[in-house]
Amino acid sequence: MVLRFVAVVVCCLSAWVVQADEGMWMLGNLNKQTRRAMKELGLQMPADKLYSSRRPSLKDAVVSFGGFCSGVVVSEDGLVFTNHHCGFSSVQQHSSVEHDYLKDGFVARNRSEELPNPELYVRFLLRTENVTKRVLGAVKPEMTEPERSGAVDSVMFAISEEVARKDSTLVGIVDAYYGGNEFWLSVYRDYNDVRLVFAPPSSVGKFGWDTDNWVWPRHTGDFCVFRIYAGKNNRPADYSPENVPYRPEYVAPISLDGYKEGSFCMTLGYPGSTERYLSSFGIEEMMNNGNQAQIDVRGIKQAIWKREMDRRDSIRIKYASKYDESSNYWKNSIGVNRAIRKLHVLEKKRAMERELRRWIQQTPGEREKLLRLFPDLELDYKNTREANRALAYFAESFLNGPELIQLALSILNFDFEGERKTVEANLKAIVEKYANLDLEIDKEVFTAMVKEYRSKVDSTYLPEFYGTIATRYGGNDKAYADSLYAASELTTPRGLKRFLERDTTYNIYDDPAINLGIDLIGKMFEINMQTRESAMNIARNERLLNAAVRRMYSSRNFYPDANSTMRLSFGTVCGYTPFDGAEYDYYTTTKGILEKVKTHAGDVDFEVQPELLSLFSNRDFGRYAGEKGEMNVCFISNNDITGGNSGSAMFNARGELLGLAFDGNWEAMSSDILYEPKMQRCIGVDVRYILFMIEKYGKAGDLIRELKIVSGK
Structure with a gap:
């Protein structure tokens, strides 16, 4: 107990030492102070392996999923992991009373059974560029605010159009940062043929429903699997039976080693919006x-x-x-x-x-x-x-x-x-x-x-x-x-x-x-x-x-508010104390699922199919078990996230996938306005639980064989 208390204190004090947990950082604009803080916490990758516009890097495995969530590419054949709630509308659209994929889940047994979703797309970031001088060059001191806004919008639009004119497969978007004091161009490539491959039953993907939403401890297997398809030469193409699986620039390796209290953890995704500088x-x-x-x-x-x-x-x-x-x-x-x-x-x-x-x-x-x-x-x-x-x-x-x-x-x-x-x-x-x-x-x-x-x-x-x-x-x-x-x-x-x-x-x-x-x-x-x-x-x-x-605080290391562009947050895996006399551990297991089912008997939010309960009770977790032989379900870190980060990849110090971010915690719901280092936590689903459900429940061994799984055990 004493060792655990010390670990929690170290975790919570890290913000005061290197301000490691707070911040949604721009990958293409990481300064020396931020890089140093990451290394001090344990990062084992050089910065150019995180982001590069010239060679494959970790950012090439991370996608904006549908424009409202994030995801991560995990196979050479374009498999994407994201959250169940991010794929929920797609699962719903394919469901009927006769084929209730919401209730029973969905597994494509071969490529021909993968289900197209015309409304979906995934977006890859290729590069970012600071265009502040060009945008603000159109602003004159005598301008009124409407005139300033019009001038800024015109230049932003012109820069975006230039990207598309050079390459019709690219999308250029200029976004405002720091309340409109800086402007950066992001260049993307979108893929529009995205097909549903695997969805767990809602009793896994939505376990706890509204009751547990935004709450820790959590036992929700919030994941879904899609596949990106491409046309000729691996280029974007609208849905066609002739399309083939997309060949990614970079595939995220998956770790079976898990994490410990204090382990380095970083999250890469597309957070929607924060208002940290709002009056x-x-x-x-x-x-x-x-x-x-x-x-x-x-x-x-x-x-x-x-x-x-x-x-x-x-x-x-x-x-x-x-x-x-x-x-x-x-x-x-x-x-x-x-x-x-x-x-x-x-x-x-x-x-x-x-x-x-x-x-x-x-x-x-x-x-x-x-x-x-x-x-x-x-x-x-x-x-x-x-x-x-x-x-x-x-x-x-x-x-x-x-x-x-x-x-x-x-x-x-x-x-x-x-x-x-x-x-x-x-x-x-x-x-x-x-x-x-x-x-x-x-x-x-x-x-x-x-x-x-x-x-x-x-x-x-x-x-x-x-x-x-x-x-x-x-x-x-x-x-x-x-x-x-x-x-x-x-x-x-x-x-x-x-x-x-x-x-x-x-x-x-x-x-x-x-x-x-x-x-x-x-x-x-x-x-x-x-x-x-x-x-x-x-x-x-x-x-x-x-x-x-x-x-006023010119010596501080500032980060811009989230604005749906790719961001990195980093910190450590750690529990927290929500109120006096209570301590929350940093992970949960399937034991908690069985306990909640019993405690909430008759509550539809916690109903689980008998075959799933039997699977958990049998404890046949194989290589996906944690150190104590249990099946970890979820874990928490002090990574800084918000809406849009759902489905974001959570990586260890070597850039290997630990899980998917899917929620924040109830005690720190004001985090979009003010970060609270002692309270704010990012809830993620453990990638080992994802693989366990795919292999043991879904019997989809072919999907497991596509993945790049690593383990130092």
Whole structure:
């Protein structure tokens, strides 16, 4: 126990020694200080083996998966490991009551059985380049904020276009860093033929469901396996039976040696967004408007969905993916607001801002430029508070609420003049939305959303249809919803079909759902216009604040906020103390699965098929067992991650795969705003558990033989 306590203390103090755990670092811009910190923690690879634009390196095995997750290439034939929840919508699309891959899992016994997913792509990073001078060269001191934004956007677009003109298989994207004070070009190559190869049953991939989501200790086998296919010369190609498995530049080796407390661990992936430099006023805005709207509105919507999903398998399959996505961010918002209060994040931010105010006052050059920075930020956030609250509840209640409204808005905004491929993909997305829609459920959601929005905003923010409900329907929301759903042609694909075929007997603008959509668009535009000037002022002053912080603490090693570009985080495998009197170990085993099944008997979140329970009880773990003969399931490190990191590769000091990141922990949910070194942990699924499930449960030995497995045992 004493040794374990010492290890935990060493782990937690590492942030103060080399600041090793905090930071999402740009691989193409690792400075000497960061490289030194990695080596001091135990990294055994040179920097050019992590990232190189000229020769294969570890970054070439890491992909952006679908633009919303991460993944890692693990075989010479293009196998990709990512999270189960990242592949969940693909598994759902291929599922039916007869072939319930969500419940039973999926295994392709040969290449011909691998299932295509036209909406999916994987993105490889080829190189990055600092283009700050070129972008900001277009900015003039006399420009207003809208003029500055327009000039910056024009140059960013031009740089991106140059990449595609030189090579049509490449994608160039210029992203803003440090609040718009720096700009970097990332050059990618996308592969669009991505096929499902293996998915565990949801009792493994989603074990614990909402109950365990964002919580440690965790026992979720959150993994899925896909394969990338390519056309001639290993180049990107749309799906075709003629395509062949992609031959990667670099394949991540897989380690069976596991980890110990204090082992070096690094995570490579595509984190979505963080707001570490955001002002305290911005944090309050996030808490009270955006997060609270998600908490209130999604809780109502999800309760309706879940009730019907539990009643019928057909509805469970239809609604599984959208429920999963919605509930993930719903619980995240709950956790973020809770952690902000519990960890006193606002107080810490305000203390830093007081230091900054003093520095500005005491530094003549800064005082001249920034004297009004904080008063202006406070005033502009105050001026937009109510309108932004209305926009947050508007988005959740209507834009992300009833699917009839989403369909109407999709049709209203449809671009028939775009590229044929894009038009076809957008039409397919609309048709799939119909396939996963139950009208009675959606009508109940619509009625609940109308009521919830009315109760949360000032009457000046109500769209015109609320007046119709009051006058024509006597204030009866349900009666209005019944009439709307009965009269609209868009409740089935028939209305869309009539519109696409130019049916002269059908004027789509007479459809009540389309009229409602126009009403909503008009109101949203009106509210947005109320915030436009203040929003521009806020963007400018948050950018100035970001730059001022870096000048004041010029000796510190700063990293930019996450922005969906490839990032490296590093630290150590270690447990933590969530509250007084409790210690959490750094890994879990299948023993915990058996214990949770027994403890939560009758709870569908913890139901596991008998054959799986038998597999765990038999303890035939073979070469995948840990040191004590147990089957490790999950582990934690102090690597710095956020949304988008799901599916990220977790590597050891030699660049060998240890597992896949899939979650953060409940006690540090405010980490997107402020890193808490003693609390924040990255939860990963152990790669040995992944291989065990593929081989022992899936009987997919051919997949195991594709992998580059290493072990020093």
